[in-house]
């Protein structure tokens with residue numbers, strides 16, 4: 001383990017956390033398909049329940065295959081610990097709820113993944129928990145939204161579908177000045193583009209369903225803790241027992257002990273296995289997506305049927321400068337949004353595609369298309385859709401790893417099939 005730090009990311013993504021020696025030479029982790037584990041003595045089981053060993057007890061609590069993935073993802077993001085969960089939403093819900101008490105508030109960007117938006121507005125409001133939503137690129141608005149009830153700041157590395165890129169370093173500084181942690185949903189960038197913990201975020205969350213597993217085969221999530229936030233600093237007296245028990249990993253312990261275990265948001269070890277397998281090609285897949293995305297964005301911009309194209313890789317994009325810095329020059333993400341005349345035209349276009357799949361997913365190795373206003377956001381009222389930047393003329397493309405020319409040809413034939 002000690003020498004892994006010297007490898008570069010694209011090597012680490014394959015080799016970090018692998019231990020074939022302890023897997024009878026296997027180069028992929030064994031799938032421990034077992035609900036519970038045998039304990040040799042009553043003393044051992046008691047010590048394990050008391051948190052004095054890292055042995056496994058019961059799958060809802062921990063599982064050896066899940067732990068392999070947890071160690072690997074913690075290393076890839078530069079965190080001290082991680083917990084995999086049944087979905088990205090499980091990771092978001094557990095992480096936020098572990099910090100929120102009735103009456104608390106938090107500050108978040110207003111361009112959020114659809115289910116996160118629903119959780120923060122419709123669900124949390126039932127428990128008197130208030131999400132103060134601001135433009136995540138407006139640092140002044142973030143600072144002004146923080147008050148004595150604020151428990152954390154939450155942003156996504158690339159807003160979806162607005163494709164805005166907040167400045168993590170500066171938001172982290174604002175949060176820390178006020179004594180609250182910064183939580184970042186890094187699903188759309190992945191650690192290939194961006195490692196938020198290195199820019200000052202305290203906790204990173206992923207939907208592993210997307211780029212990390214990469215094949216649209218599983219649903220999963222993870223929360224990764226940097227282990228450096230000062231929980232004893234004043235606002236978090238409720239963290240005290242967890243600090244006493246786990247020191248720097250107090251917050252991860254609270255998420256695990258209070259929420260993950262008791263809500264039962266367990267990840268299947270088979271999903272962890274497939275995610276570990278998918279991670280082997282993360283760097284390769286991301287490289288190809290980062291090569292394809294600007295080609296497709298540029299192609300769409302040159303088509304007369306396309307009224308506008310939003311892609312952070314364009315020079316004039318308001319988030320371009322932040323994205324260049326924060327994503328290490330490796331790219332601008334795999335999402336592109338663009339406009340056609342109206343919803344009817346969007347529907348005709350999508351139905352005319354032959355290669356590109358219409359799917360409610362993203363981050364797959366296949367290129368995917370969706371009309372957000374009539375699908376994920378169909379139950380939202382017009383005003384809310386407008387504030388989230390979702391017009392009825394908008395199409396979202398999640399760029400995959402196919403040959404870019406074939407993708408452009410598919411876009412072309414579907415565009416040419418539209419009424420003039």
Ligand SMILES: *Cc1c(COP(=O)(O)O)cnc(C)c1O
Pocket residue numbers: 087088089090113115116156160185187188206207208209210219220221362
């Ligand atoms: C998909 C997604 C989620 C939710 O993840 P699930 O695995 O579907 O629960 C959260 N955040 C972002 C940015 C996502 O793309």
